[in-house]
Amino acid sequence: MNTKRVVALIIAAVLLFFSIGINTIITIFKTDFFSSFGSVLETETLTYENVVESGDFTNRIAHLTVNGVIQDVGEPSIWETVDYNHQAFVEQLDAVLKDDTVKAVLLSVNTPGGGVIESEEIYQKLVEIKEEKQIPIYVSMGSMAASGGYYISAPASKIFAQRETITGSIGVIMQSINYGKLAEKVGVEFETIKSGEHKDMFGGVRPSTKEELAMLQEMIDESYEHFVDIIEAGRSMSEADVKKVADGRVLGGSQALSAGLVDEIGNEEAALNALRADFGLEDAEFFEYTMDTSGWGSLLGVKLGSMLRPSAESELLSKIISSTNSPRMMYLYGDY
Known part of the structure; x- marks a missing residue:
């Protein structure tokens, strides 16, 4: 064996050892223990109150913000951040509900909507605040407050767009x-073993039957009627007036004002x-x-995340493996 081949083998062995070592470290840091450690870092830097305009602290206005797609994608960690933290927002709503010094809520909404379940959870919390605390909720719509964004705005005392x-x-x-x-064109065949004829319905591997489409349409119609009921109750509108614009169309602020969906520009x-x-x-x-995000825990989390983050290819593969393409009902506008 010549010298060049020996050197090449040594280099390959070092690279292999280094790769195994890095992967081991990443695996260790992703165990339950270190995940919990990362959670501790995050819990030390959770929500706090920031006074925007000082005044009477026994009579306060809480400013809440929904920005981004309304979906529960879990808590942020040292490995990644999320645009909209659903659980954190629900905790804020609970904090308002329990705080006797809060006399009003200003809710800023900038979202294309999102999940049916998450939108309903926010809606119920807002209704609870409004009815149990007997305090007003004003909504300020940003560049977009569509579908689920309007759903959570509907119970407000007054809506500005x-x-x-x-x-x-x-x-x-x-x-x-x-x-x-x-x-079929590329030669891929699906083998499916199922317990019932509809088990793979709307799964993407075959066309849906008329019967299956009717089943899904019934689900959609039920959620749609509930959406209409929400607007009727929140806006004191008749079902006929709501359905004049409840066909999926989007409206500008002035059009929404004319339709009775908002109160002021x-x-x-x-x-x-x-x-x-x-x-x-x-x-x-x-x-x-x-x-x-200024605490040492967050800074350490950022550093650990950047140093030990897997490659982009590994992250993509992980998302593909862990995610599901199962369709679900959404109060959502656009392709988000």
């Missing part, structure tokens, strides 16, 4: 990709000023819940 706001999209959607013909500041004036809260403290 901007002229450029995209709202509406009232309805329910469920989608799946049927890739059966593509698979104005931005977040206008909504806050109106809330203060309407309920004698001119001197009230205005605060918001914020995620503290």
Whole structure:
């Protein structure tokens, strides 16, 4: 064996050892113990109150924000962040419910909607706050408050939208990709063993039958009627008036005002000023819940995440393996 081959084998062995070592470290850091450790780091930097405008701390206005697709994708960790933290937002709603100093809520909504379950959970919490605490909830719509975004806005005492706001999209959607013909072209065959004829319905490997489509349509229709009921109750509108615009169409702020879906055209500041004036809260403290990202735990988490994060290819493969393409009902506008 010549010298070059020996050197090459040594280099290959070192690289193999190094690769095994790095993968071992990553595996260790992803065990339950270190996952719990990462959670501890995060729990030390959870929500806290940030006073935006000082005032009477016994009469306060809470500012809540929904920004991003409404879906529960779990808690952020040292490995990744999430755009919208559903559980953290629900905790904020619970905090408002238990805080006797909160006399009003300003909810800023900037979302295309999201999951039916998550939207309903927010809606129920807002109704509970409004009815049990007997306090007003004003909504300020951002660039988009569509579908599930309107669903959670409906119970508000007053809704403000901007002229450029995209709202509406009232309805329910469920989608799946049927890739059966593509698979047939490339020579892929599906072998399915099932307990009933409908077990693989809407699974993407075959066309749905008329009977199956009727089943799914019945589910969609039921959720749609519930959506309409929510708007009827929240906006004091008749079913006929709601259904004039509840066909999935999107509306601008001015169109939504004409349709009775919003109360005034104005931005977040206008909504806050109106809330203060309407309920004698001119001197009230205005605060918001914020995620503290300045602590040592968050900084350490970022460092660990960047140092020990798997490759982009490994992350993609992990997402493919762990995710499911099962269709679900959504209060969602657009392809998000």
